[in-house]
Amino acid sequence: MATYVLIHGGAADSWCWGPLAAELRDRGxxxxxxxxxxxxESAGLAEYADAVVEAIGDRGELVVVAHSFGGFTGPLVCDRVPVDLLVMLQAQVPAxxxxxxxxxxxxxxxxxRREADLRRGIAEGTEEDPRSFFLHDTPAALAAELLAEHQRGQAATPFGKSWPLDAWPKVPTRFLVASDDRFFPAxxxxxxxxxxLGFQPDEMPGDHLPMLGHPKELAERLEAYRAEL
Incomplete structure (x- = not known):
C-alpha cells in the first residue's frame, strides 16, 4: 500500500482531489x-511545504502528486522527506x-498562450469565462461546485521569493500533461x-483540472508509474 500525497494548486483547496482520492482509496x-x-499573506513556499510535511507525519511509501502551482511545493517536500516518486500533473516546473x-x-x-489562444480563435485580450477556460472538460456539477465553494484568495507572498533548491531533488520524477488545458497549453x-527536466512528458485528456474530469484514468496512470519503480 502506498501513501499518495496530493498537493493542490494556487487559489484552491484540497477538494479538487476528491474523485481521484476515492479512486486511489478503492485501490487500497x-x-x-x-x-x-x-x-x-504571511505564508511562503516554506510554509506550504511545512503544511504538507506535517500532514504526512510518519507515513512511508510516498507518492507525491503536485498540480499547477503545487509544482513549486512538491519538490520541496521531496527534499525534506523520503519520497518514492514525484508526479508533476500539469504543474509549473521551477528552476x-x-x-x-x-x-x-x-x-x-x-x-x-497568445499563440495557443489564436489557434482556437480567441483574440488577444479576450476575457474568457472560467468555466470554459479552466473547466471545459470537467463534469458540469463538479465545475459549478468548484467555482461556487472552493475558490480561495491567493496571497502574493510566495511569488516574490526565490525557489530555494539548488537542483531538482534526487527522486524519480514523471510529468503528466493535460492535453486539452487552455490555461497551460500542451x-x-x-x-x-x-x-x-530533460525528458518528454506523458499526456492524458483533460482541462486544467484532469483529476476532476478523468480521475479513473489518472489513478491508473499513477499506479502504472508506481509499478515501474
Missing part, C-alpha cells in the same frame, strides 16, 4: 491531501533561484518539461 492506498495556506513571479516571463508563457508545457 492511503491519501493525504492537505489544504495549503494559500490565502495567508533553482527562480521565484514563482519570474516563472511566467522566464518560460515564455505569455507569447505561448505545446508550451511539453517544451518547458524538456527544457527544465
Amino acid at each position: 492506498h492511503e491519501v493525504v491531501a492537505p489544504d495549503l495556506p494559500c490565502d495567508d 533553482p533561484g527562480e521565484s514563482p513571479g519570474e516563472w511566467w516571463d522566464n518560460t515564455g508563457y505569455g507569447p505561448a 505545446e508550451f508545457m511539453r517544451r518547458v518539461v524538456v527544457e527544465r
Whole structure:
C-alpha cells in the first residue's frame, strides 16, 4: 500500500482531489491531501511545504502528486522527506533561484498562450469565462461546485521569493500533461518539461483540472508509474 500525497494548486483547496482520492482509496492506498495556506499573506513556499510535511507525519511509501502551482511545493517536500516518486500533473516546473513571479516571463508563457489562444480563435485580450477556460472538460456539477465553494484568495507572498533548491531533488520524477488545458497549453508545457527536466512528458485528456474530469484514468496512470519503480 502506498501513501499518495496530493498537493493542490494556487487559489484552491484540497477538494479538487476528491474523485481521484476515492479512486486511489478503492485501490487500497492511503491519501493525504492537505489544504495549503494559500490565502495567508504571511505564508511562503516554506510554509506550504511545512503544511504538507506535517500532514504526512510518519507515513512511508510516498507518492507525491503536485498540480499547477503545487509544482513549486512538491519538490520541496521531496527534499525534506523520503519520497518514492514525484508526479508533476500539469504543474509549473521551477528552476533553482527562480521565484514563482519570474516563472511566467522566464518560460515564455505569455507569447505561448497568445499563440495557443489564436489557434482556437480567441483574440488577444479576450476575457474568457472560467468555466470554459479552466473547466471545459470537467463534469458540469463538479465545475459549478468548484467555482461556487472552493475558490480561495491567493496571497502574493510566495511569488516574490526565490525557489530555494539548488537542483531538482534526487527522486524519480514523471510529468503528466493535460492535453486539452487552455490555461497551460500542451505545446508550451511539453517544451518547458524538456527544457527544465530533460525528458518528454506523458499526456492524458483533460482541462486544467484532469483529476476532476478523468480521475479513473489518472489513478491508473499513477499506479502504472508506481509499478515501474
